[in-house]
Amino acid sequence: MYSASTAFLEALTEAGVTHIFANWGSDHPALIEALAEARANGRKIPAVLTCPNEMVALSAAHGFAQVSGRPQAVLVHVECGTQALAGAVHNADKGRIPVLIFAGSSPYTQQGELPGSRNEFIQWIQDVHDQRGIVRGYMRYDNEIRTGRNIKQLVHRALQFANSDPKGPVYLMGPREVMEEEVLPATTEMTAWTPIAPAALSDAAVTRIATALNTAKRPLVVTSYLGRNPRAVAALVALAETLGIGVLESVPNYTNFPASQKLYLGNQWNLPKQNPALAEADLVLVIDSDVPWIPTVSRPAADAMIFHIDVDPLKQQMPLWYIGAQASFRADAATALAQLSAYFAQHRPAEAAVAERTAHYAAQHAARAERLAKLEAPGSDDAINGEYVTACVRRHLDENTIIISEGISHYHTIGDHLMLDTPGSLFTSGGGSLGYSGGAAIGAKLARPDATVIAMCGDGSYMFSVPSSVHWIARAYETPFLTIIFNNRGWKSPKLSALAVHPDGYASRANTLDVSFDPPPDYAAIAAAAGGALAITIRRPDELESALIAALHAVKTEKRCAVLDVWVPHL
């Protein structure tokens, strides 16, 4: 039998979806039957990964899409499974991650009128008024499949939204009866469903931005997610070198610029200090950034000119957003940067000015490198500096390593001390819901099986990531990766948030702020129990190097996960 569910699976394959992250329920008999039928008859279907937790499933699809650029499918159970996707929904939306989420829904008949009609008590309980409404605020597109006859068109339309800038998650829901419906096989002309082509700058915009860059004394690029497209990184390097533009990363979600390049000026997170490069810039070109600066602590000079190029310049998902830009342009970063470089191939910039700017920024770059090197001292006998941990990890990296960062109060430590040069070597969630790193590491490893994947996360984030589920999946589907936990025995960030607003209040004098996990769980042992991971707790600096060697051996040679629970100073 060729059912709507068979067609659904076929549509996924047509669209290049290679993996389904699934959490099954009573809404899915037709899909489970269609998968079994496809396997029995040798039909091509995506690989199915059973995911015991939905948030982990969506985080895995998130990591997969970041590394490969390709959306995958997440299948969940009615409205409960949709809710269990939890904060991963927010992360996929905020991170602009293409992914197709499909949920079944309760049967809409109860007397056996149609195949799939109600036959279990839970189908009354799970019948809700607006299942799509649970996630609608976060989706680029949502719809209900009402007949199997055009199910393929809806899958392809949803994925066209997911793949078109600003990319993001899409949600389809299909009731049991519809998913059971027998339909006629049909093939799809996929060229009809290609994503919207990347937008370019107008000629006038190119001239305006180029002229401003060329005449500025201290031109500065600020970016966060330009590196989502690795080709944009090379385009930015080319333009920056042509003109002598400094590059600052603000809240970077990707590797946007090679850290060793002399125009690189570092990465800015929540540090409550004015950034000097931002203060002295007379022209700031913001490219692909949600938070280029935090005005209450760090901002450009009042008379600086600000231009903004972004795939999402309006920040359509954010009710409050403005940066005081003189002009904003909706364009694809790689395309826009290539246009600007083409302009300067025709209109060569003045050599002396370029040399002066380059020397100025190179001096800042060198001074920063010296400052950072001093911070890499090991620490004391009973606590290890995060900077030291990160520097030790750095010495084990190669071109083929992928970092999934959920460092939280160590985000900037990871950014500063890994010193990554390779585009596509670092990813963060792009959102604010903790627990992304474990699932994302699985997705990254699936997308790039040849890569060594290292997740670096806070102890709180590790617990949010549902490590029991993550490590069961990682073993079951052979996606070994290394986790390094910055264990400061709790949630440092909420404490920092409170003290930033109430520096001299009761909280500043209190002995406890309800943010510590003393004594902490044995984090590494959770992964060992759930998925046979190599588990090591490290409390002294001299234990770290041998543990890293053992852990990387476990991941690369034994093909099993490793978790290093590293005790950094108490929060």
Ligand SMILES: Cc1ncc(C[n+]2csc(CCOP(=O)(O)OP(=O)(O)O)c2C)c(N)n1
């Ligand atoms: C799902 C979710 N719940 C709560 C928060 C609020 N929150 C932000 S940072 C943080 C602490 C994270 O702890 P950890 O990963 O150990 O990082 P640390 O701050 O200690 O460096 C919390 C609870 C959040 N961002 N997301």
Ligand SMILES: [Mg+2]
């Ligand atoms: Mg912590």
